[in-house]
Amino acid sequence: MADGTFAVLMLILGLTDMSRNYCGTEIGCFGKTETTPHFAISAGTVLERRAQQAGEIYVRYDLGTKRGPFGRALGLSIGEHGETWVGFGQTYKIQPQGSPLYAELHSMPGLYFDNGGFDLGGPIEFRSGLELGYENRQGWRFGLSYDHRSNAGIYDNNPGIETVQFRVSVPTR
Structure with a gap:
C-alpha cells in the first residue's frame, strides 16, 4: 500500500458517501458544514524500506468545516535529520453511529525539503494514509497512523517513504 492506494480509497469511499448522504439534500454534494476542529500531534518512525529508520514529529490541524x-487539514512534519514536509489536503472519517472507534483517511499534497536528510526526488510530495483509533466522550482521539509520501512519479527519482505514528488529537473548541 505504498503507492497512493489510501488516496484512491479515500476518494472512492468519500464520493460514495457523498452521493448517498449529501447530494440531493439541503446542503448539497459539497455543502459546507461545521465540525469540531482538532489539533493533533504524533510521533513515530520512518519505516526502514528505502530510507533509514528515523524519528519524525508530525502536527496537524483539522479545520472546523467540511465540504460534503x-x-x-493542514500538516507539518519534521524528521530526525531535518527533513520537513508541509501540506494541505482532505480527510475522510468513518465512524459508526454511537461507536468510539474510527478510521480516517487523508490525502495531502505538499512541499518537502530534505535539508540534507532523505531525498524524496523533488519538492512536491504527496502524503496519504490511514489512522485507526478511539475517540473518547470529550472528543479526544487516540490513534495509530500509517502513511506514505512520494512524488507520484512526477520526478525521475521517486523512492517514497512510509511512517508509523501514534497520534493524539485534541478538540480546540
Whole structure:
C-alpha cells in the first residue's frame, strides 16, 4: 500500500458517501458544514524500506468545516535529520453511529525539503494514509497512523517513504 492506494480509497469511499448522504439534500454534494476542529500531534518512525529508520514529529490541524463528507487539514512534519514536509489536503472519517472507534483517511499534497536528510526526488510530495483509533466522550482521539509520501512519479527519482505514528488529537473548541 505504498503507492497512493489510501488516496484512491479515500476518494472512492468519500464520493460514495457523498452521493448517498449529501447530494440531493439541503446542503448539497459539497455543502459546507461545521465540525469540531482538532489539533493533533504524533510521533513515530520512518519505516526502514528505502530510507533509514528515523524519528519524525508530525502536527496537524483539522479545520472546523467540511465540504460534503471531506474534512480539510493542514500538516507539518519534521524528521530526525531535518527533513520537513508541509501540506494541505482532505480527510475522510468513518465512524459508526454511537461507536468510539474510527478510521480516517487523508490525502495531502505538499512541499518537502530534505535539508540534507532523505531525498524524496523533488519538492512536491504527496502524503496519504490511514489512522485507526478511539475517540473518547470529550472528543479526544487516540490513534495509530500509517502513511506514505512520494512524488507520484512526477520526478525521475521517486523512492517514497512510509511512517508509523501514534497520534493524539485534541478538540480546540
